[in-house]
Amino acid sequence: MRGKRLRIIRTIGLRIAVIPILLCMLVIIGNALGHLTPATVNPSSAVPGLPAAKPTPFWHSVYASFVAIGTLHWGTSPEITRDLVLRSLEISTILTFGSLFVAALIGIPCGILAALKPRNPIWQAVSAFSVLLGQVPPSDMAVILIFTFCLGWHLIPLTDGWGTFGDAILPIMTVACFNIGYMVKYTEAGMREVMQRSFITAARARGAGTAGVVVRHALRPALTGLLTFFGPQTPMTLFCTVIAEQAFAIPGIGTMLGIKVTTYGAPAFGSGTTLSVTLFIFGMFIMVLNLLIDIAYLWLNPLAD
Template identity: 40%
Template sequence: MFFLRFLAKRIVAIIITLAAVIAISYIMMYASPGGFMSTTQIATALAPLAAQDPVAYQKVMEQFQQRYGLNLPLWHQVLLYIWHSFTFNFGNSMENPSITIMSQLKSALPISVILAFASVVVSVVVGIPMGIIAALKRNTWIDYTVTTLSMFGQAIPSFVLAVIFVLIFGVVWQNVLPVTGWGTFSEAILPVISLAAGNIGVVARYMRGSLIETMRQDFIRTAKSKGVKYWPLVFKHGVKNSLTALITVIGPQFAFTVVGTVWVENIFAIPGLGKVINTAFTNFDFPLAITAVFILGATIMVTNLVVDLIYAWVDPRVKLQ
């Protein structure tokens, strides 16, 4: 019963937060100078009609506004987009009115998810051993080296690292690794590393701190006094219990990495969610932009909820409240 109440409260909080995010995003786009019909491509196409037949041009504008609800009051437009988002009735984009937004997401979203998942896997595979080594060699040059590399990885944003990779492998070391495209293993290497670098630092530091704290616990001293050998003590008792704390790090990492792919995908010309979002906001494509905001926001919030539930299930000491 308590679990259901907790879950209901979190779901209600997610719904309210997502509604607020959609409303703020839409109002900011609405208040921004310009609009879809004033973007370069559309304005150029309609310029002859506006000059030759202003009445026909006005009818085209009215039909367009009526189709996308832009003739309604602002509060009505906001509520309409919130309702369409939560009912998954995303409709068609302004840029491609013959193609549904859902079909665009079906081709773009999996690419971003795969890219984010691969980067998180790399960060876990590399970061956990780094953290273990740093913890076991605490206050030595190995520990200082791992800590320094972790701080560098966290300090450099993924999009800055992506630009550096493009300059190195696109100008200096040409034909070593591709800097554009998606579909082959070699094309995924640089984007994955760009996204994983910061996450590796986070995982390594958390693993180091968690393992140091675990090795100080009473049950470790008890196991040592019973004659448990060093390496079984470290991995069976120390590392195993330290990994629980990483759940609260890895889960949100995946969600935020999906968001982070937006900039990296644009730099490496990857046809993922980043390209869709960039096109939507650049062209004031309201339906597509709000849908992208909804998808990203829901990914972060739902992932955080799942992480909380898994953490409470894995560690009985943790209560849901």
């Protein structure tokens, strides 16, 4: 147990030490991309007889991006922009973690039951339906949920924006449906593999029931494969969150960045600032989620002892 704690602490330290380096690289890459003018990317777009637009010096733009990130100010009004950024991050965090929680709450039990009852037609149908559910794009899923629960059954009122608990139900379900299928299949595959191991046979020989075997012995090692999958799946979950924000007119981080570009126009500190701040925010979000996944993997993995 002590070795597991030391390994978790070492993993947290290494991840935290690497995060600032990766974020600085994202800022520099964002400035390099935003530093390009339309005439540089596509020479045919240059207007004859007019001088080409000269971009802000590159390293000055990099410095301005770090200033913008540190002050949460890259618009025309620093106070409004700061409140907008913090509020948008809060909403996107609720949507992302809420959707993962709902997907786990539905997908993991269904995967366990599908693995324990492989010949049951009901759980075979649930497993197959979960796969089809994960293939529906989030934009289409949002339309399906709106027509079903709002316009068809009238169970949830159709609102515009964010403010009540009811406003979060359909967006969270939109993102959760994308991950439920993966959770069901990975949990089912992991549980089937674990249930065939020798320590499960030994636990049953000692008189443990099915529920006790699953909860005490099989669940933790069965979920390690699911956590391994969700490392690279995190960016897709965040992307689905942005789509859900656009579909339901929620002022999350994706909507906020779109409003910033279309309403305020050019960034205050140069053409690369908005792109750099966008990459910084999404990069920080993904790195924090992956850090939590790594910690959960070390805690669940029995070999970490």
